[in-house]
Amino acid sequence: MSYVDEVYSMVVEKxxxxxxxxxxxxxxxxxxxxxxxxxxxxxxxxxxLERLVTPxxxxxxxxxxxxxxxxxxxxxxxxxxxxxxxxxxxxxxRLHPSVNLGIIKFxxxxxxxxxxxxxxxxxxxxxxxxxxxxxxSDREIMAFCQSFMTELNKYIGADTDVPAGxxxxxxxxxxxxxxxxxxIRGVYEGVLTGKGLSYGGSLARTEATGYGLLYLTExxxxxxxxxxxxxxxxxxxxGNVAIYACQKAQQLGAKVVTVSDSTGWVxxxxxxxxxxxxxxxxxKRARLTEYAAARPSAQYHDGKGVWTVKCDVAxxxxxxxxxxxxxxxxxVANGCFAVAEGANMPTTMEATEYLQKNGVLFCxxxxxxxxxxxxxxxxxxxxxxxxxxxFEEVDSKLKNIMVNIFHNLDDAAKKYGMEGxxxxxxxxxxxxxxxxxxxxxxxx
Ligand code: NDP
Numbered sequence: 291m292s293y294v295d296e297v298y299s300m301v302v303e304k305x306x307x308x309x310x311x312x313x314x315x316x317x318x319x320x321x322x323x324x325x326x327x328x329x330x331x332x333x334x335x336x337x338x339l340e341r342l343v344t345p346x347x348x349x350x351x352x353x354x355x356x357x358x359x360x361x362x363x364x365x366x367x368x369x370x371x372x373x374x375x376x377x378x379x380x381x382x383x384r385l386h387p388s389v390n391l392g393i394i395k396f397x398x399x400x401x402x403x404x405x406x407x408x409x410x411x412x413x414x415x416x417x418x419x420x421x422x423x424x425x426x427s428d429r430e431i432m433a434f435c436q437s438f439m440t441e442l443n444k445y446i447g448a449d450t451d452v453p454a455g456x457x458x459x460x461x462x463x464x465x466x467x468x469x470x471x472x473x474i475r476g477v478y479e480g481v482l483t484g485k486g487l488s489y490g491g492s493l494a495r496t497e498a499t500g501y502g503l504l505y506l507t508e509x510x511x512x513x514x515x516x517x518x519x520x521x522x523x524x525x526x527x528x529g530n531v532a533i534y535a536c537q538k539a540q541q542l543g544a545k546v547v548t549v550s551d552s553t554g555w556v557x558x559x560x561x562x563x564x565x566x567x568x569x570x571x572x573x574k575r576a577r578l579t580e581y582a583a584a585r586p587s588a589q590y591h592d593g594k595g596v597w598t599v600k601c602d603v604a605x606x607x608x609x610x611x612x613x614x615x616x617x618x619x620x621x622v623a624n625g626c627f628a629v630a631e632g633a634n635m636p637t638t639m640e641a642t643e644y645l646q647k648n649g650v651l652f653c654x655x656x657x658x659x660x661x662x663x664x665x666x667x668x669x670x671x672x673x674x675x676x677x678x679x680x681f682e683e684v685d686s687k688l689k690n691i692m693v694n695i696f697h698n699l700d701d702a703a704k705k706y707g708m709e710g711x712x713x714x715x716x717x718x719x720x721x722x723x724x725x726x727x728x729x730x731x732x733x734x
Contacts, residue, residue, distance in 0.1 A: 369417035497538070631658050
């Protein structure tokens with residue numbers, strides 16, 4: 291058996307019932323095959339792949355809190371510190387009822403390569419809880435966040451592990467967690483990113499993932515003789531990534547005609563009204579039915595359906611495995627020529643292969659959504675310097691980073707004979723830097 295296959299079998303055997311983690315490892319190892327085979331002896335001797343797929347540390351803890359009726363609730367808390375070869379662990383905290391150890395491990399594993407691709411000194415980690423923020427009062431959110439941080443604070447710090455937001459963790463949750471960290475540890479430091487502007491946050495961090503997705507998409511299209519201006523774009527999700535992807539796509543002259551949430555989706559042939567979407571989602575924290583009710587041109591549909599809409603470019607920005615083979619077939623049949631992932635692993639492996647085989651330009655999330663973590667790293671730099679940069683300064687650094695990421699993965703794909711395969715390019719470019727650092731640091 292080849293080294294890659296041996297390690298993949300070991301992952302499945304040692305991590306039962308974690309399908310998302312298996313999927314992430316499989317996708318990465320498959321595309322690294324050519325690089326691994328070229329260095330097999332040394333990698334095997336150092337058990338480099340075994341170490342790469344095994345987290346340095348996995349923390350699981352109880353999160354008790356009291357709801358508004360006086361009832362004690364208990365959630366599971368997680369922090370997986372996956373790989374610190376190139377810098378302190380960095381990665382978001384997901385608050386969603388679907389969260390389990392396998393999901394956090396898949397996200398933490400992806401984060402290693404994503405963070406490496408940014409070119410910044412940050413290692414990979416991820417965390418979260420099966421807590422559901424939906425329908426909770428502000429007091430309940432605060433109670434949960436304080437209890438979560440009461441345990442998590444023991445394992446994180448500005449130079450060791452710096453969490454950020456993710457699904458369900460926005461500025462409000464980061465604020466409550468930061469307050470609790472400061473209270474317990476007695477230090478004012480950049481231990482979390484995505485902070486509010488009044489206490490160490492970075493301008494443009496809120497916009498960064500969505501904006502970065504469009505900067506990279508624009509560059510990918512440009513390098514393939516196409517232009518984002520004038521194109522029809524479909525977007526899924528209506529959270530942080532989706533909203534700012536929508537905004538930047540429109541600023542670049544594209545028309546975005548869909549958004550979705552976990553209950554339904556909206557088709558708006560006149561183009562999504564971003565100001566209204568922000569009001570519904572960021573201010574009222576309401577469902578998309580309210581968007582449709584306030585916008586005569588919009589049609590609301592229950593369930594899933596964004597990928598059936600005719601488009602040039604598709605940007606999945608909600609959650610993992612939301613774009614499957616049937617969806618990929620519908621996109622191709624409708625003439626879609628580019629897909630870039632705003633979410634983490636939103637496209638199944640079968641769908642990815644189908645899109646690539648049918649000539650669709652496909653950029654994986656670990657590259658396309660890296661703008662969020664890259665700007666988080668810029669927030670860390672500003673906190674260390676005790677300075678704040680202007681919006682324009684951060685935004686222009688973000689744009690440079692995204693353009694560089696695209697060229698790095700494009701070059702890596704070409705170098706290893708897989709021109710145009712941006713999945714392979716991203717995995718190879720991300721891996722080589724981490725592997726080099728791990729080798730240099732000895733067996734740790
Ligand atoms: P938000 O919580 O702000 O928004 C998530 C959106 O996806 C919501 O519209 C939500 O709908 C929808 N959604 C969530 N779970 C499901 C589901 N199971 N089925 C259908 N729809 C769902 O999260 P973000 O925008 O921050 O994150 C979106 C994706 O982007 C995630 O994969 C995240 O890991 C990734 N990402 C985020 C970054 C960031 O900076 N925020 C950085 C890099 C990647 P509803 O409101 O109904 O739940």
